Each structure stands twice: as structure tokens, then as C-alpha cells.
Amino acid sequence: LYLFKLIFPLQTPSETVCYLFHSAIRMERRKMKIFVRVPACNFEADKMKSYIDQSIDPCENFYAFACGGFIQNTDKMEVTQFSILEDNVLANLKLLFEEPVFPQETYPFSVAKTLYKSCMDLERLESLGxxxxxxxxxxxxxxxxxxxxxxxxxxxxxxxxxxxxxxxxxxxxxxxxxxxxxxxxxxxxxxxxxxxxxxxxxxxxxxxxxxxxxxxxxxxxxxxxxxxxxxxxxxxxxxxxxxxxxxxxxxxxxxxxxxxxxxxxxxxxxxxxxxxxxxxxxxxxxxxxxxxxxxxxxxxxxxxxxxxxxxxxxxxxxxxxxxxxxxxxxxxxxxxxxxxxxxxxxxxxxxxLNEFARNLKFEREGMISGLPYRQPRWRECIRTLQETMGEFVGALYGHHYYNKSENKDPFLELFKDLRESFFNTLNNTDWIDLETKQKAWRKASFMQVYFGYPFLYNNETKLSDVYCRFSLKDGEFYENIRSLISEFNKPELASFRDSVSRSENFFGWELTANNLRSRNSIHVPATLFQPPFFDTTRPQYLNYAGIGTTLGHEIIHGFDSVGRFFDEFGNFNDWWSTLTQLNFSLRTNCMVDQYNAFNPHTKGVNITVNGETTLAENIADNWGYKGAYHAYQNWLKRHGKSEQRLEGLNYNPNQLFWIAAAQKWCSGREVGFLRIFLLMMSTPHREFRVKGIFANSYDFARDFHCLPDQKMNPYKKCAVCSYNIAKNLKCYKIQSKKLV
Missing domain, CATH: 1.10.1380.10 (Neutral endopeptidase , domain2)
Structure with a gap:
């Protein structure tokens, strides 16, 4: 267990045991070519409880309440829920790439294993210089x-x-x-x-x-x-x-x-x-x-x-x-x-190339970014495969670890609930004129969600056709990389005359969903179909708080200050009326000012969030959580039942939704990383994502019985995509200011 903790830096022994258990089952499943239904390890309650700091009033600082235990037990480094999940994904890929090449194996799999093996041959790289x-x-x-x-x-x-x-x-x-x-x-x-x-x-x-x-x-x-x-x-x-x-x-x-x-x-x-x-x-x-x-x-x-x-x-x-x-x-x-x-x-x-060249490159990047610049060699090699064979790595992961036969109806139901939640928001928003509302409704109706891994790679024959021209050699890492890039640089002229399909999936094994505005579609990679985002065997409030808030965030990107320029077919077309554009600009000022005021109050970091550059993400965050919460309420009404609580936690399902949604963003607070994050990122630091979203939510304040004007329940709340703007209009700060 100790050795595996060194190799796979997970957070708790129970998670490590769970990971090993699932990995063993998956290994057997790959050999047998069947999917075995394995009950999920029941550590959701223990994990949530260990992250919470009960000494903090949730109405004063919900991030510290939901993540205080996590922060206290985390080394001074950038560890997040996403990095923990990434560790699991990379470890699974490592197991795949380190397997021997089997005689009957699909050719692209052997190509990937050869590239990985040549990348790990450090002695050969040093001898070549x-x-x-x-x-x-x-x-x-x-x-x-x-x-x-x-x-x-x-x-x-x-x-x-x-x-x-x-x-x-x-x-x-x-x-x-x-x-x-x-x-x-x-x-x-x-x-x-x-x-x-x-x-x-x-x-x-x-x-x-x-x-x-x-x-x-x-x-x-x-x-x-x-x-x-x-x-x-x-x-x-x-x-x-x-x-x-x-x-x-x-x-x-x-x-x-x-x-x-x-x-x-x-x-x-x-x-x-x-x-x-x-x-x-x-x-x-x-x-x-x-x-x-x-x-x-x-x-x-x-x-x-x-x-x-x-x-x-x-x-x-x-x-x-x-x-x-x-x-x-x-x-x-x-x-x-x-x-x-x-x-x-x-x-x-x-x-x-050799160690000197690699160290020099990563050291330079570390000096500019302020982050540690080297990772274990096996992780660097998997990163290289992702960069050169990104779609295939995603397909490889999905092929072995994504259960296509598993019932995905709960996920599709979740997406449908989110779209209905968006329609309700649209109907109750009074600052968008009728013509623009009709176009927004049409665009949302046309929006599709694709999930899993690239459809092309479901067919092993097509997969082999793509990679049959590659011939890689053991011990020739640099030549292998050049060969791959050179071949991928040779598209046939006819390829750009072919029609583009909305269902083309370009994601790999990354941990992010994406709104492809030019296709009016959302792509969800196979990696997100596991905790803390989604699991069909756990209560739905955890799924709506996990992948539901992520999908809600991506939906709104189709209707924000950039999404407005793409119509229901994904074509470049400014479909907002002049009046709607003006009203949108006025309503963003409150949120810009709110996020500008966020300061980490950390020694060595005298930098605040930039409310202008993070505006699009903040709008998507705020509605994403609001939309997911109301989507979950619709699910409860439709199914006519109240879900079970988590053992050992004295919180009702609505409260557990908010706790799980906040714990997605739990992270350590290494000063150097925090400084770079505030200066360079288009999203606010995770702490301020939680504070901004929850402080603007009437639903959260009601569920946690927050008193008026407590820090997490201020009188002045900011909303651009309001669920009921007529009710909350008095809370807006409306000023005339040009939207940048």
C-alpha cells in the first residue's frame, strides 16, 4: 500500500484500495473482452466528511467549510479533485502502455506501446545525445x-x-x-x-x-x-x-x-x-x-x-x-x-532528446510559470503520447475503461433536465427581447451532447486504417516522434472538401468537457464517467453536483459573450438584438465588481481576481450551478422520492448537493501557483469560484438557513442568467459601462 501511495498519489488508503480493486477487475475484463459490473467502493461519505471543517460556519466561508479538512491534510502543492482523478487516469494508461505487444493486438495499440517504450529508454536517449x-x-x-x-x-x-x-x-x-x-x-x-x-x-x-x-x-x-x-x-x-x-x-x-x-x-x-x-x-x-x-x-x-x-x-x-x-x-x-x-x-x-535538453526546457518553463517543471518520466511519456496521438489515447482509454454497455440513460436524463432548466431561465428572463429568446430557444433545442470517446475509434478496422502507415522502431524515440508528426502533416486535399460532422469528437483523455461553439455541441470525455463526477450507483444529487454543474457551465458557453456569435448550426452569426446586447452589458457590471474584490489574503500574494478577464467563466459558473440545482429538483419531482443521506453526515440531500459541488474545487494553496493562477488564468482561483457562485445563490442561502447579509448571503447578489429576474431585479447593480 505504501509503495502504491508513492506511485499513485491518491488521498486516502480506501481510495488506493478501491483503485487497485478496480484496476485488477479491468485487467481481467480486458483479457476476457467482457464488461463486469463492479459495485463502486463506498467511500463517498468518508471522503466528504474528511474534507469538511465543522469548525467553520458555512454561511461565513463555505469554501473553508467544505474544503478545510482537505487543505489541512494536503501538502503545500497544487493538489485538487481534478489532479487526483488525473492520477488515476494516468496510472490506468500506464498499465496499458507497459503491457507487452500481443500478437493479435490492433496495430495502433502496438504503435502506442512502441512509442511509450522508446520514450522510457533513457539509456538510449543519452547515448544518442x-x-x-x-x-x-x-x-x-x-x-x-x-x-x-x-x-x-x-x-x-x-x-x-x-x-x-x-x-x-x-x-x-x-x-x-x-x-x-x-x-x-x-x-x-x-x-x-x-x-x-x-x-x-x-x-x-x-x-x-x-x-x-x-x-x-x-x-x-x-x-x-x-x-x-x-x-x-x-x-x-x-x-x-x-x-x-x-x-x-x-x-x-x-x-x-x-x-x-x-x-x-x-x-x-x-x-x-x-x-x-x-x-x-x-x-x-x-x-x-x-x-x-x-x-x-x-x-x-x-x-x-x-x-x-x-x-x-x-x-x-x-x-x-x-x-x-x-x-x-x-x-x-x-x-x-x-x-x-x-x-x-x-x-x-x-x-x-537527452536529459540536458529536457531539463533545460522544463526548467525554463518552470521559471516562467512559477510551477515545478519535472514530473516522473512515465508521466512525461504519456503526455507525449497525448500530444502526438491525442485522439487515439482517448480512444485507448475509453476502449479499456469505459463501459459502453452500461446504462447511460441517467446521464441523458440529466442533460435533458439541464436543458429544461435553461428553458425555464430563458422564459423568466425579462431583459431579453422575444426575437432573441426564440433564437436562443432554437439554439438550445439543436444543441447536442456527445460522450465517451471518438466515434471513429469504435471501429477497429477504421482505427487500423488511420495508423497503418506508421512504422515505429524500438529505441528510436526522436525518429518515432518525427515520423508521427510528419505523417500527420500529410492530409489529402480531399479531406478539407468533405463535410464536417457535428458528431466528430476531438477530445482525448482530458478531464474537461467542452462546448464546441462552431458545432453547437458539448463533448464529454470518457474520463468524467467516474467519481467525483458521475456514477450510476450513487445518489443523484452527487451526479447533478458533479457532472451536472459541468454540463450546465458548458451549456451557458453557447449563450455568453462569445457564444452569441454562433447560431444553432455553429455558423458565425451575431443573433443577439441591439437591445439584448445593451442589457447584457449592463448586467455584467455587478459580477465584474464582485470578482474584482476577491483577494486571497495570503502572504506574498497581493493580487486580486480580474473580474473582466474571468467574466465569461464566472457567468457560466453561476448559471451552471443554479441550473444543475433546479434540474435536480425537477428530477426529484418526476421520480417522486427523496434520496438517502450519506452515512455519518447530518445533512439533507439539498445540502449534500452544495457540499459536493463545492468540493469539486478543493485544492492546496501553494503561494507560487496561486500568484501565477491569479495573473494568467481566464478563470478565478477555485476558492473564489466557490465563494462567488454560492454568494449569488438564493437556493444555497435557503438550504443552509443563512441569515441576511452573512458573507455567503449578501443583500446584493449578482446574476446575468437569472432564474427569476423579476423577483431578484432589486439585487442587481446596474450601471452604464462598456463590456470589454
């Missing part, structure tokens, strides 16, 4: 910083470097421009070629501050250290990487210049050639999407932030240079482009 990467760089005449004055360009322009990075499996066409096939924003049944701004090595908000930014300086030192270890003279590496980071800063400035631009437009290749003549668009795109069917100049492209393209092409061509400096500048600038492309190859490879 940087040689696999250096051999690849030789294909373009090496990396300029390594050769100094002996370097000569082998490629002529940035488009050739972009294609080389793609074909070599060193980039997913996301270096200079992001080029992919994405659903048409205005007609999601189509998938045009899409051109967008690239993903930068570090955030553009840090880059635009220049080399004086701490994050930029840390990243620059990382570049110099890695180049030096690969063989560059340190002084040479210093000034060449400085030019490379300055080039990235210029790209970030192009981000800023395009921020107020039209978000997306449609242009033919011929129009692209006219507007950006320095790029051979037809030839460039045909090399990215090779096919027997040749692209024509009439092909329509979906272009995001077109002014970024203008800024970027000007940057890489520098047509404004004087004739006197022209030849010198072109030579210098081509070297900068080559160094930048070479750095992208090196940066994308570092975590797949």
Missing part, C-alpha cells in the same frame, strides 16, 4: 549559429523553411503562419484551407515588452544555453540568438498591429497573389497539401487577421531597405530567418 537533431539540421546546411562564418544558405526564403519543417516532422505548419484545414466560420459544413497567425514560443504580450521583459530574457538565456551545448561558441550564440529573439518580437508586433483588424475574411488564391505578391501562394499551398487534384487560383481560402499577413510579408521581405545596404541586409536577414527556423526545429525537439 544531440546527434539525431544535428543530422536533421544537416539537411538544410545546419543551423547558422553552429557554423559561424562557415554557414551558407541552402534554402532561399521562409516558405521553403516552413515546408522543410513540416516535411521533417518538426512543425505542424505553425511557424511563420498557421496553415490548416478548419471549418468555415460562416458555413461549418465546409472545411477550407485556413491561414492564421502562428503560435509563438512565448506570449506576444511578453514579447512586445522587448528584451527587458523577464520572460523574454529567461527564454533568450534558454536559447543561448541550448545552442552552446549543441556546439556553438557562446559569444556567437549570444548575439545570433539575440537577433533571433528580436525577429520574434517583430512578429509579435505584427500581432498587435492586426488586433483591431477584421477577424476573418475569404480570399481566393488569385486575390492573395495580388494582395501579397511576394509569396508564391499556389505553389506553396500545393506543397503543403499534395494531391493529384491540383489547386487552382479560384480556390477560396479562409484568412484570419489579413493585416497580420501584410505586416509579416513586409517584415520578411524588407522592401524599404536602401540600395546601398541591400545585399548586406539580405545576407544578414536570410541568416536570421535560417536561425529562427533552426531554433523552431531545436525547440520542438528538446523534450525528445
Amino acid at each position: 544531440f546527434s539525431p537533431l544535428l543530422n536533421i539540421l544537416e539537411g538544410i546546411g545546419s543551423w547558422p549559429v553552429l557554423l559561424g562564418n562557415d554557414w551558407k544558405p541552402h534554402l532561399q526564403n521562409w516558405t521553403e523553411y516552413a515546408i522543410w519543417l513540416k516535411d521533417a516532422g518538426l512543425s505542424k505548419m505553425d511557424t511563420f503562419l498557421k496553415i490548416s484545414e478548419e471549418p468555415d466560420l460562416y458555413n461549418v459544413s465546409n472545411k477550407p484551407i485556413t491561414i492564421d497567425r502562428p503560435t509563438l514560443s512565448i506570449s506576444f504580450t511578453s514579447l512586445i515588452k522587448g528584451t527587458g521583459s523577464p520572460s523574454v530574457y529567461i527564454y533568450y538565456r534558454y536559447m543561448v544555453d541550448l545552442a552552446s551545448e549543441m556546439g556553438a561558441e557562446r559569444d556567437q550564440a549570444g548575439w545570433e540568438m539575440l537577433e533571433t529573439i528580436r525577429f520574434q518580437i517583430e512578429i509579435a508586433n505584427c500581432f498587435v498591429n492586426s488586433s483591431n483588424d477584421v477577424v476573418v475574411t475569404t480570399m481566393s488564391i488569385d486575390e492573395m497573389r495580388t494582395r501579397y505578391p511576394s509569396v508564391p501562394w499556389l505553389e506553396f499551398l500545393h506543397k503543403i497539401f499534395p494531391s493529384k487534384e491540383y489547386l487552382t487560383i479560384e480556390e477560396k481560402l479562409q484568412v484570419y487577421y489579413p493585416s497580420y499577413l501584410e505586416c509579416f510579408t513586409t517584415l520578411v521581405n524588407n522592401t524599404d531597405q536602401s540600395a546601398f545596404l541591400f545585399h548586406f541586409f539580405i545576407k544578414l536577414f536570410s541568416r536570421t530567418i535560417a536561425n529562427y527556423a533552426g531554433w523552431q526545429a531545436v525547440a520542438s525537439s528538446a523534450e525528445y
Whole structure:
């Protein structure tokens, strides 16, 4: 038991025993290819009781009441209900990947096991050092910083470097421009070629501050250290990487210049050639999407932030240079482009190389994020598989641990109850005009929920068809990764002409549900069909508090300040009336001010929640819990019964709903993590999610008999999606303020 506690950092011995019990059953179930119904371990009551701090008045600080015991018994690290569940999921995947390859096994499973095994072969990685990467760089005449004055360009322009990075499996066409096939924003049944701004090595908000930014300086030192270890003279590496980071800063400035631009437009290749003549668009795109069917100049492209393209092409061509400096500048600038492309190859490879490269990469990330930067090797390897074979890892987990034969009617009933709860909210909201209500009703009626794992992978034949072209080798981790990325970079041209299905599931084994606004659908991964989110053998108030509040949160994302731009089919279409937009803006002010006032009062953290940047999540949180609670009340009425209480807990089912809903967010409070969370996240820290949601809930205050104006029952409550706005309108703080 002690050894398993070290390997699987669960919270209690009973959870560990439960995990081992289920794992043994699942192992047998996989061998027998049948599903065995195993009663869930009955530790819900013990766990809930151990998390509660009975010395705290729930009406003064419900988070401290519901999570006080958890915090006291948790080390000073970021441990949450989600991280505990993640530990279980990763441990289950570890068991799968460490099994031997069986003769009759589906080919993709053997591919995943081979990749995992090569990732765990640390001795082989150390013996190879940087040689696999250096051999690849030789294909373009090496990396300029390594050769100094002996370097000569082998490629002529940035488009050739972009294609080389793609074909070599060193980039997913996301270096200079992001080029992919994405659903048409205005007609999601189509998938045009899409051109967008690239993903930068570090955030553009840090880059635009220049080399004086701490994050930029840390990243620059990382570049110099890695180049030096690969063989560059340190002084040479210093000034060449400085030019490379300055080039990235210029790209970030192009981000800023395009921020107020039209978000997306449609242009033919011929129009692209006219507007950006320095790029051979037809030839460039045909090399990215090779096919027997040749692209024509009439092909329509979906272009995001077109002014970024203008800024970027000007940057890489520098047509404004004087004739006197022209030849010198072109030579210098081509070297900068080559160094930048070479750095992208090196940066994308570092975590797949030796210990020095991995440590340097994770140390740099830790210094910027303020979080511990290394995990056990097996977890890093599973993360790598998720990044390179994400859909398949989700399918693999679902194939072995998700019981497809189990009755999912309770889950579908829960979703139906939530949708009815939303309809009731909509009917009782008086600030939305009738036409907008009708459109919202139609969108909610069309909304679908997909759960489990990707439908494509239910069919082992289709699964094998996808992965049959991959051939991986033992002990060749870096080459295996490149092979996977290179193959995935070769979509057939016909694929983006196929219609897009709303039921395409792109989730893997993550622990988050998602609202895909462009498809008007919610996707719930197989990992959430277990405690603390869902279990058919436990009381329904725990399920409505678990996965119910999660689904409610995702439903509202289809109707918030971003969801309003997507109609019932997922097409880009602003369907709100002007009056509804104005009323929405007025009603958000109360919530913004409320969350702005939240302060952790922790030594070393003098930072408050940002009510503006967290607004969309706060709106979704507040209705998600309210909607789930009323959905549960409807379930009780329909079934005409009162559910059993948990043994040893003197709380009724309604109160247990609120306790379970709050305990989803129990976490430790490590100061460094808390600071980063408040500065960078689009959601408030978990403590303030609970405080904000519950302080705005009349239902919670009634169920716990809170007195008026106690901290968890203030007179002034904030609501945007009110269940009965006519009743609670006097509690709103309404001011005229532009919504950001």
C-alpha cells in the first residue's frame, strides 16, 4: 500500500484500495473482452466528511467549510479533485502502455506501446545525445549559429523553411503562419484551407515588452544555453540568438498591429497573389497539401487577421531597405530567418532528446510559470503520447475503461433536465427581447451532447486504417516522434472538401468537457464517467453536483459573450438584438465588481481576481450551478422520492448537493501557483469560484438557513442568467459601462 501511495498519489488508503480493486477487475475484463459490473467502493461519505471543517460556519466561508479538512491534510502543492482523478487516469494508461505487444493486438495499440517504450529508454536517449537533431539540421546546411562564418544558405526564403519543417516532422505548419484545414466560420459544413497567425514560443504580450521583459530574457538565456551545448561558441550564440529573439518580437508586433483588424475574411488564391505578391501562394499551398487534384487560383481560402499577413510579408521581405545596404541586409536577414527556423526545429525537439535538453526546457518553463517543471518520466511519456496521438489515447482509454454497455440513460436524463432548466431561465428572463429568446430557444433545442470517446475509434478496422502507415522502431524515440508528426502533416486535399460532422469528437483523455461553439455541441470525455463526477450507483444529487454543474457551465458557453456569435448550426452569426446586447452589458457590471474584490489574503500574494478577464467563466459558473440545482429538483419531482443521506453526515440531500459541488474545487494553496493562477488564468482561483457562485445563490442561502447579509448571503447578489429576474431585479447593480 505504501509503495502504491508513492506511485499513485491518491488521498486516502480506501481510495488506493478501491483503485487497485478496480484496476485488477479491468485487467481481467480486458483479457476476457467482457464488461463486469463492479459495485463502486463506498467511500463517498468518508471522503466528504474528511474534507469538511465543522469548525467553520458555512454561511461565513463555505469554501473553508467544505474544503478545510482537505487543505489541512494536503501538502503545500497544487493538489485538487481534478489532479487526483488525473492520477488515476494516468496510472490506468500506464498499465496499458507497459503491457507487452500481443500478437493479435490492433496495430495502433502496438504503435502506442512502441512509442511509450522508446520514450522510457533513457539509456538510449543519452547515448544518442544531440546527434539525431544535428543530422536533421544537416539537411538544410545546419543551423547558422553552429557554423559561424562557415554557414551558407541552402534554402532561399521562409516558405521553403516552413515546408522543410513540416516535411521533417518538426512543425505542424505553425511557424511563420498557421496553415490548416478548419471549418468555415460562416458555413461549418465546409472545411477550407485556413491561414492564421502562428503560435509563438512565448506570449506576444511578453514579447512586445522587448528584451527587458523577464520572460523574454529567461527564454533568450534558454536559447543561448541550448545552442552552446549543441556546439556553438557562446559569444556567437549570444548575439545570433539575440537577433533571433528580436525577429520574434517583430512578429509579435505584427500581432498587435492586426488586433483591431477584421477577424476573418475569404480570399481566393488569385486575390492573395495580388494582395501579397511576394509569396508564391499556389505553389506553396500545393506543397503543403499534395494531391493529384491540383489547386487552382479560384480556390477560396479562409484568412484570419489579413493585416497580420501584410505586416509579416513586409517584415520578411524588407522592401524599404536602401540600395546601398541591400545585399548586406539580405545576407544578414536570410541568416536570421535560417536561425529562427533552426531554433523552431531545436525547440520542438528538446523534450525528445537527452536529459540536458529536457531539463533545460522544463526548467525554463518552470521559471516562467512559477510551477515545478519535472514530473516522473512515465508521466512525461504519456503526455507525449497525448500530444502526438491525442485522439487515439482517448480512444485507448475509453476502449479499456469505459463501459459502453452500461446504462447511460441517467446521464441523458440529466442533460435533458439541464436543458429544461435553461428553458425555464430563458422564459423568466425579462431583459431579453422575444426575437432573441426564440433564437436562443432554437439554439438550445439543436444543441447536442456527445460522450465517451471518438466515434471513429469504435471501429477497429477504421482505427487500423488511420495508423497503418506508421512504422515505429524500438529505441528510436526522436525518429518515432518525427515520423508521427510528419505523417500527420500529410492530409489529402480531399479531406478539407468533405463535410464536417457535428458528431466528430476531438477530445482525448482530458478531464474537461467542452462546448464546441462552431458545432453547437458539448463533448464529454470518457474520463468524467467516474467519481467525483458521475456514477450510476450513487445518489443523484452527487451526479447533478458533479457532472451536472459541468454540463450546465458548458451549456451557458453557447449563450455568453462569445457564444452569441454562433447560431444553432455553429455558423458565425451575431443573433443577439441591439437591445439584448445593451442589457447584457449592463448586467455584467455587478459580477465584474464582485470578482474584482476577491483577494486571497495570503502572504506574498497581493493580487486580486480580474473580474473582466474571468467574466465569461464566472457567468457560466453561476448559471451552471443554479441550473444543475433546479434540474435536480425537477428530477426529484418526476421520480417522486427523496434520496438517502450519506452515512455519518447530518445533512439533507439539498445540502449534500452544495457540499459536493463545492468540493469539486478543493485544492492546496501553494503561494507560487496561486500568484501565477491569479495573473494568467481566464478563470478565478477555485476558492473564489466557490465563494462567488454560492454568494449569488438564493437556493444555497435557503438550504443552509443563512441569515441576511452573512458573507455567503449578501443583500446584493449578482446574476446575468437569472432564474427569476423579476423577483431578484432589486439585487442587481446596474450601471452604464462598456463590456470589454
